Amino acid sequence: MSDHALSPSAPARPRIPAVPGVAVALVGLSVLFAVASPGFLTAGNLSNILVQSVILLLLALPMTLIIMTEGLDLSMGAVLTLASLVLALIVVATQSLMLGLAGALGVGLAFGLANGWLVASLGIPPFVATLGTLGAAQGLALIVSDGQSVVGIPRFVRLVYSGEVAGIPNPILIGAGFYALFHVLLYHTRFGTYVCALGGNREALTLAGVKWKRLLISVYMLGGAMAGVAALLMTARMNAGHPTAAIGMEFDAIAAVALGGTSFEKGNGWIFGTLMGVLTVGVLRNGLNLMAVPSSVQVACIGVLVIFALFLDGMRSKKS
Amino acid sequence: MSLAGDVSAGTPRIHLSKDMQQLLYRLLAAGLLCVALSVATDAFFTANNILNVLRQASLLFFLASGLTLVILTGGLDLSVGANIGLSACLAATVIKATGSPALGTLTGLASGCAIGICNGLMVAKLRIPSFIATYGMLWVLHGVTYYYMAGETIHGFPPGFRHIGSGYFLGIPIPVYLMIGFLIAGTVFAQRTVWGQQIYAIGANPMAARLSGIPVDRRLILVYAFSGAMAGVASIVFLARLNSAEGDIGEAMTLPAIAAVLIGGASLFGGVGSVFGTFVGALILTLVLNGMNLLAVNASWQPLVTGVIVIFAVWLDMVGRKRS
Numbered sequence: 001m002s003d004h005a006l007s008p009s010a011p012a013r014p015r016i017p018a019v020p021g022v023a024v025a026l027v028g029l030s031v032l033f034a035v036a037s038p039g040f041l042t043a044g045n046l047s048n049i050l051v052q053s054v055i056l057l058l059l060a061l062p063m064t065l066i067i068m069t070e071g072l073d074l075s076m077g078a079v080l081t082l083a084s085l086v087l088a089l090i091v092v093a094t095q096s097l098m099l100g101l102a103g104a105l106g107v108g109l110a111f112g113l114a115n116g117w118l119v120a121s122l123g124i125p126p127f128v129a130t131l132g133t134l135g136a137a138q139g140l141a142l143i144v145s146d147g148q149s150v151v152g153i154p155r156f157v158r159l160v161y162s163g164e165v166a167g168i169p170n171p172i173l174i175g176a177g178f179y180a181l182f183h184v185l186l187y188h189t190r191f192g193t194y195v196c197a198l199g200g201n202r203e204a205l206t207l208a209g210v211k212w213k214r215l216l217i218s219v220y221m222l223g224g225a226m227a228g229v230a231a232l233l234m235t236a237r238m239n240a241g242h243p244t245a246a247i248g249m250e251f252d253a254i255a256a257v258a259l260g261g262t263s264f265e266k267g268n269g270w271i272f273g274t275l276m277g278v279l280t281v282g283v284l285r286n287g288l289n290l291m292a293v294p295s296s297v298q299v300a301c302i303g304v305l306v307i308f309a310l311f312l313d314g315m316r317s318k319k320s
Numbered sequence: 321m322s323l324a325g326d327v328s329a330g331t332p333r334i335h336l337s338k339d340m341q342q343l344l345y346r347l348l349a350a351g352l353l354c355v356a357l358s359v360a361t362d363a364f365f366t367a368n369n370i371l372n373v374l375r376q377a378s379l380l381f382f383l384a385s386g387l388t389l390v391i392l393t394g395g396l397d398l399s400v401g402a403n404i405g406l407s408a409c410l411a412a413t414v415i416k417a418t419g420s421p422a423l424g425t426l427t428g429l430a431s432g433c434a435i436g437i438c439n440g441l442m443v444a445k446l447r448i449p450s451f452i453a454t455y456g457m458l459w460v461l462h463g464v465t466y467y468y469m470a471g472e473t474i475h476g477f478p479p480g481f482r483h484i485g486s487g488y489f490l491g492i493p494i495p496v497y498l499m500i501g502f503l504i505a506g507t508v509f510a511q512r513t514v515w516g517q518q519i520y521a522i523g524a525n526p527m528a529a530r531l532s533g534i535p536v537d538r539r540l541i542l543v544y545a546f547s548g549a550m551a552g553v554a555s556i557v558f559l560a561r562l563n564s565a566e567g568d569i570g571e572a573m574t575l576p577a578i579a580a581v582l583i584g585g586a587s588l589f590g591g592v593g594s595v596f597g598t599f600v601g602a603l604i605l606t607l608v609l610n611g612m613n614l615l616a617v618n619a620s621w622q623p624l625v626t627g628v629i630v631i632f633a634v635w636l637d638m639v640g641r642k643r644s
Binding site: 126264297 | 360396398404420437442446447448449451453455456457458459460461462463464465466467556575578588618620621622623624625627628630631635638
């Protein structure tokens with residue numbers, strides 16, 4: 001019963017159910033769409049799903065860590081939007097991708113720092129703190145853009161999304177790189193072990209002399225930085241900065257994490273589950289698109305899926 | 321002996337409970353805001369503008385008063401804004417189809433209440449944390465509403481119905497009367513009934529409430545149903561005022577409603593707060609937004625200011641808790 005509390009390496013490896021629900025959902029949905037629409041199971045469409053899922057993956061990876069600390073970041077979509085606008089404005093003005101990316105990362109890190117500070121130092125519940133910063137980011141996005149789209153993005157920015165290396169589209173390479181990074185970060189570094197402990201056993205961290213507040217702030221900053229990276233891909237994909245571009249995207253990210261079996265309590269997180277959760281959301285949206293189901297219904301479907309996943313999670317934790 | 325006790329207890333200075341003190345500070349803040357705005361702009365202290373502020377505050381108050389009960393139990397309802405959207409669109413459809421404002425009003429209230437009951441069931445029976453359950457509900461409602469409306473607008477309602485939102489009685493807008501009615505009813509319910517006190521008890525200590533025999537699950541479902549029903553009320557008044565229904569009608573109201581409750585002194589940790597406090601909170605927030613309007617501040621600043629106010633209000637609560 002208490003054995004995992006004593007062994008230091010145990011919390012880093014969460015208990016994974018024999019057949020995870022998310023795998024069943026992913027395979028089930030894929031089979032369903034393959035039968036329902038002939039266009040689904042083609043190489044072109046499958047690669048399309050992967051490419052389109054990358055931006056969501058970039059948000060869902062840090063969201064996994066944030067949720068593992070019993071936190072939440074509702075501001076991610078709005079911060080992504082703001083970062084994308086800042087990037088677009090800088091790139092259009094200076095023609096420098098590096099400066100633009102630096103601006104986007106700066107916006108992300110600043111909001112991450114604010115979120116982390118509010119949650120860790122002031123002790124404000126994360127869902128309210130990040131709801132407040134969501135309002136702030138949304139307002140700033142409207143203010144810097146004056147409610148207009150930023151157009152005239154140079155070609156070299158577009159190439160970030162549409163280009164390819166050795167036949168593999170750039171977004172897939174970027175997604176794979178960050179997935180590997182987060183896998184190593186969570187499972188093979190001390191930082192990852194501490195992140196697990198932040199959700200499961202904060203007391204132990206304090207007793208071990210870890211400055212957990214700083215650690216928690218850095219987790220939120222990681223989320224902000226990834227929103228900045230995602231802003232680059234988003235701007236390149238849309239070929240514009242738009243003041244309402246990614247509003248609500250944090251919901252898809254939270255949905256992917258919840259589907260992937262990361263628990264909102266006790267710090268159990270699973271990076272591979274998040275990847276499958278992202279793909280599940282991607283397959284669902286793509287399949288429903290092919291069947292000409294409107295985007296609004298897709299959102300409702302994801303909402304129902306999330307509530308169902310949380311219900312299952314609650315059942316599981318009640319049993320154990 | 322009892323006489324002697326009375327005399328010694330009768331200290332000469334006025335003693336106020338801590339909650340009353342907090343409330344007085346807030347009323348003082350609202351008063352100062354009024355004075356500052358009267359000095360800063362000529363347009364503020366006019367009968368028209370004051371009535372306008374009260375009418376705007378009433379919409380916010382409908383939403384925030386239901387939310388207050390949810391927050392008193394230590395929960396949160398993020399779906400209230402999306403609830404307004406769907407309820408308003410359904411009510412509009414019924415009014416258009418049947419020509420009967422009464423049926424439409426009933427539809428709006430019933431839909432709001434039904435959504436609230438779903439939230440309550442998820443929180444009480446499925447044990448999903450309230451902020452995430454209602455956040456999921458937000459997007460489900462959002463999707464259903466947008467699908468249902470398909471970008472269309474329903475507008476043009478009978479004058480009798482529009483009276484609810486834009487009419488006057490004795491020179492005062494109808495919604496203000498409704499606000500006062502709900503303020504009294506809500507205060508009596510929360511402070512003077514067993515159910516109200518049980519709601520406070522659940523927020524203060526859920527375990528103790530359960531052990532002392534309070535039917536916690538049923539009370540939780542009740543507060544979410546109440547919050548949903550108040551979103552239904554808000555949707556009707558909103559609809560009558562705007563004279564048109566769109567899918568995104570209540571979207572921007574969730575954050576201000578939460579802000580009003582928190583400015584009003586309610587604690588996110590449950591058990592602390594009052595309907596009257598929320599009334600003062602709604603007034604303060606409306607004064608701030610109205611003042612920004614009069615000072616010609618771009619409307620884009622409103623979400624930013626509301627967000628900062630939410631965080632500031634929670635922080636004040638945290639500081640207060642640490643000190644006590």
